[in-house]
Amino acid sequence: MPSPRKQMHLNLFLNNFGGHPAGPWLPETDRRRVTDITYWQNIARKAEAARLDAIFMAGAVGHVQQPKMNPLIGMDMLLMLAALAGVTSRIGLISTLSTTFNEPWQAARQFATLDHISQGRAGWNIVTSTSENEAQNFGLDRLPDHAARYDRAREFLEVTFQLWDSYDADALLRGKEQGWMVASDSVRAIDHRGPWFKVKGPAILPASPQHYPVLSQAGASEAGLDFAARWSELIYAGAISLPEGQAYAANIRERLLRIGRAPDAVKILPNLIPVIGRTEAEARAKEDYLNSHIHPETGLERIRELLKIDLSGLPDDAPIPAFPSLDQINGHRGHYQRVADYIHQNRPTVRQLIEWVAPSGRKIVRGTPAELADMMEEWVQAGACDGFNVNPSHFSGGFDDFTELLVPELQRRGSFRRDYAEGTLRARFGTTPPSASLPVLEAAQ
Ligand SMILES: Cc1cc2nc3c(=O)[nH]c(=O)nc-3n(C[C@H](O)[C@H](O)[C@H](O)COP(=O)(O)O)c2cc1C
Structure with a gap:
């Protein structure tokens, strides 16, 4: 009997009205829907029906490009995901949050809240931010230096871990036994004092079903790769070619070993923007159409x-x-x-x-469902990744092609699940959260 195929993970990556540079500009893209939560709830339901691992929302706290060109979904990602949690029950919900322009106490509370609301489906995409406008919205004239941003990020994570550990999940129940509202030994101040943060704690809500949200990051620089290996469970690679993907994965696994984490503690998910046609001619026509609208x-x-x-x-x-x-x-x-x-x-x-x-810097791949499935399987088999962060070319056509043509092809081949297993988002990914006591890699810039 042939050994069963390794199943891949698939996220729906939402960063704007489509991952192809023309996606947000197409005549059929209904821009009014960008702030219409019922539109995104419908997408979330379809993504769950396709059995996708998670919805990952990218975003920023300012304009990354000049406003007239900016296609971002501007709504607050954590609030949006809370609204998506209400109409779904299995799919993961991963929100971006910047460690440069937030405070750890508030972030720890927000992710614990999302994890409670979604019953163990929350994830945090950790970013250090890259644009000047974001800095200018938070009292700064310019973006702090790259090294300083990662230094703050490391301490930010240390504090959030302490906060998530500071309030036991059963504190209220045990409090009842003791005659208190909260058991006296189950909530502990953290008394953190560091170069960036002074946080007394403890948290004010019990630990959530996953205890820590599933952590993701997309490091590209030396400091970013070290940070990803130290703190992430999902890593979003920007690799475009297979050798690049293999080198990236080997690089990450080597860093994991160096820091004392198991090489499979982390799942690597490169971005993929599929342009899918039932035939090669149809796929080519779709790509030409998209390109003509850049x-x-x-x-x-x-x-x-x-x-x-x-x-x-x-x-x-x-x-x-x-x-x-x-x-x-x-x-x-x-x-x-x-x-x-x-x-x-x-x-x-x-x-x-x-x-x-x-379109550069994006892995845009045109093909039939079978051709795309072949490519995706090849990447997984070759050790370049554990699945993909799929960024549909446009909404809803590119998204519908992904869920209605490509996912069924992968399911038919046994390369993607047909149903969800019980358990939290972390259990689905099979990742291990980083321990707060791991050594800190000395990061170059
Ligand atoms: C798939 C993917 C998603 C990303 N999402 C965001 C995001 O939502 N917000 C953000 O500020 N940066 C985002 N980034 C940028 C990364 O967080 C990071 O800053 C970038 O990869 C550069 O790495 P470096 O900071 O190590 O140089 C994303 C990158 C990738 C590849």
Whole structure:
């Protein structure tokens, strides 16, 4: 008998009205729905019907691009996920929250609350933030340095872990036995004093079903990769090619071993934007349609964001002017490096770079359900990942193709579950939460 196929994990990754750069711009994209919770509740129900592991909401606390280009779902992600928890019962709910622009006490409470509301389905995507506008919304003139952001993130996590451990789950029940509201020995101050935070504690609510939310992160820099290995259970890789994915996974597993965590304590989920057609011709037509709707400003804006240079007004055939080196970049260094490498290797003109950069850094793969399933299985079998963070090209067409064409193909092959097993989100992923007492890796920038 052939051995059963390794099953993959699949998240629905929501960062805006579609992962393809044209997704939010398509004529059929109904922009009014961005703040309509019934729209997202419907998507959540369909995602659960497809047996997806979790809905992961990305987001920021400011405009990452100039407002007129910004396609973000701007609603508060934790509040949205609480509303999605009410209409679902199995799917995981992972919210992004920045350690740079929040306080650990409040964050610990919010995630414990989401975990209680959802009965053990909460996850936290830990980010350190990358845009100046976010800093300017929180009393700062500029984004704190990359190293400082990760330093604060490490202490932020230490504090949230202490807070989650500070109030026993059975404190109220045992309190009744003792004649108190809360058992006297079951709630403990944490008295944390560090360079970034002074938090007395304890938490004010009992530990939640998972105790800690499932932690995810997407480190790309040295400091980010160390942080991901130290604190995450799900890692969102930006890898595009299979060798890149394998190298990324090996890099993470090596860091896990170095820090004393089991290599399988963590699941690696690269991003995937599938463009799916019932036939190869249909898939190609869909991709052509999407590409024809990429807004011309998209590439220019991305170059401004990543390279800090403005190419508008330059002739199409001009060479790329000088741009800052990596050590001068305080934002998204992984994406910066990808674009810088492309420029150094290909010497593109202004027009060529604008066209290349709009969809770049995204794993957009066109194909039939069978072709995409082959590719996804190959990545999992080759040790590049444990599944994918699927970012539909657009809503709802690209999302419907994913749940109605691709997921059934994977299920038919035995590569994806047909039903949920009992248990929490962490049990589904089979990850192990990091222990607060692990050593801290000395992170380079
Ligand atoms: C799949 C994925 C999702 C991400 N989601 C967010 C997000 O919601 N908010 C955010 O500020 N950054 C987000 N990021 C950026 C990362 O948190 C991180 O800053 C980036 O990968 C750069 O890594 P570095 O900080 O180690 O240089 C995301 C990255 C990836 C690959």
